[in-house]
Amino acid sequence: MSAHYQDQKAADDIEKTLNNESQNGNLIRHHATDDDEEPPRKRKDTEEHSSVVAAHYNHLEEKGLRERFNSPIFYLRNFNNWVKSVLIQEYTDKIREKDYGRSLRVLDICCGKGGDLSKWQKARVEHVVFADIAEVSVQQCQNRYEDLRSRCGRLYSAEFIAADCSKQTLRDKYRDPSISFDIVSCQFGLHYSFESLTQARRMLTNISECLKPGGYFFGTIPDANEIVSRAKKSPDGSFGNRIYNIKLLFDVEKGYPLFGGKYDFHLEGVVDCPEFLVNFKLFTMLASDFGLELVYKARFADFFKDHSERYRHLLQKIRCFESYPPPPGKELLADESEYEHAKEFWKNKENKMERDQIGTMSIGEWEVATVYMAFGFKKLAPTSWDSNGKPVFKTQTKEKGQSINDK
DSSP, X not given: OOOOOOOHHHHHHHHHHHHHHHHHTTTTTTTOOSGGGXXXXXXXXHHHHHHHHHHHHHSSOOOOHHHHHTOTTHHHHHHHHHHHHHHHHHHHHHHHHHOTTOOOEEXXXXXXXXXXXHHHHHTTOSEEEEEESOHHHHHHHHHHHHHHHHHHSSOOEEEEEEOOTTTSOSGGGSSSTTOOEEEEEEESOGGGGGGSHHHHHHHHHHHHTTEEEEEEEEEEEXXXXXXXXXXXXXXXXXXXXXXEEEEEOSOGGGOOOSSOOEEEEEETTTEEEEEEOOOHHHHHHHHHTTTEEEEEEEEHHHHHXXXXXXXXXXXXXXXXXXXXXXXXXXXXXXXXXXXXXXXXXXXXXXXXXTTOOEEEOOHHHHHHHTTEEEEEEEEOOOSEEOTTSOEEOOOSSOOTTOOTXXX
8 A cells, every 4th residue: 555645845844954953053052951951931831731741641531442443543553553563573582682581671661551561571571661741541551561460470570650751860760770671662652752852852861871782762753754745735734534633833934843843633532632743863863862873764654564574464463454345244444435445456456256355454544654653773882981971972874963962
């Protein structure tokens, strides 16, 4: 299924903003790490937005299995779970390639209600720290953990932290502040920290400071280039379909903010609050200052191409795709018009039997899936230390002058 919406103009516009800001020195802010370095008005705005995000996820109703089966994004959610499962499997495998019997410790940052609890069990990890801004979500995550443990018997140990990971220091909240992680996972949550440079740096500090050299940080975020590209095709900067809607909340004519590029995002039954664009080149530059080297990035459509063959059994197991034509007595999830691609493929399929079916997804769900991208970083060991006692990292991909701290 093809869904390449991005145009080069959108990417060029964002790239131009990044280059201009870098040349003007506006990215440096003297190694800003403290909230005190932000103006009072800005601090108030970020506090208000954090409260909105926390309230939204705290009030998000816990859905039962029956309700999920009736959801208009049933296959989309399953596909997103497939992406996360593959990421977890890929990076735990990479670590175990060097030390098969290694006991893995994980930070699941922006964990929500614990959607990846069972994935960590399947990955055979030893310990997981779950952290999220929404206190109610963290409590639900802990309840689900206890339920999983009662059903499974033996399960990894866990701890649960309710904190704004873009403003508070997580290390102070760990049972053991000297803990080191093999893996940090941040699924569909990192973009909230790109409200400001200070918040993005605090999030990356929490992600990187306890991650072992050779460990991995991976996750999923909305693709800023994709969002901007689609928004530019609309006169009011908004786009969507029956299950989602995105609207830019800044003046595109004035450029694309590197931080605080706010947009409204509504996704049926899952998200209904403002988010922030993540300029991926900027994200990569920031991450490099924390010893995180980019090793993988792909939009979800490309991620599917990269991994669908190896993980085909998992696609089927968790029902990522809808059967077309539908089985007798079963209706399609969306209107027939959203399956023209499947209908055309089916019509041209050779040697098909009467009861043969193909796996597909409605156009509406696929449009949402292709808003997202996946990424992976590897933690490097410091090569030296600067005069302030801060670690200096030399990456293979980093170009001279790219560091956000370069003066």
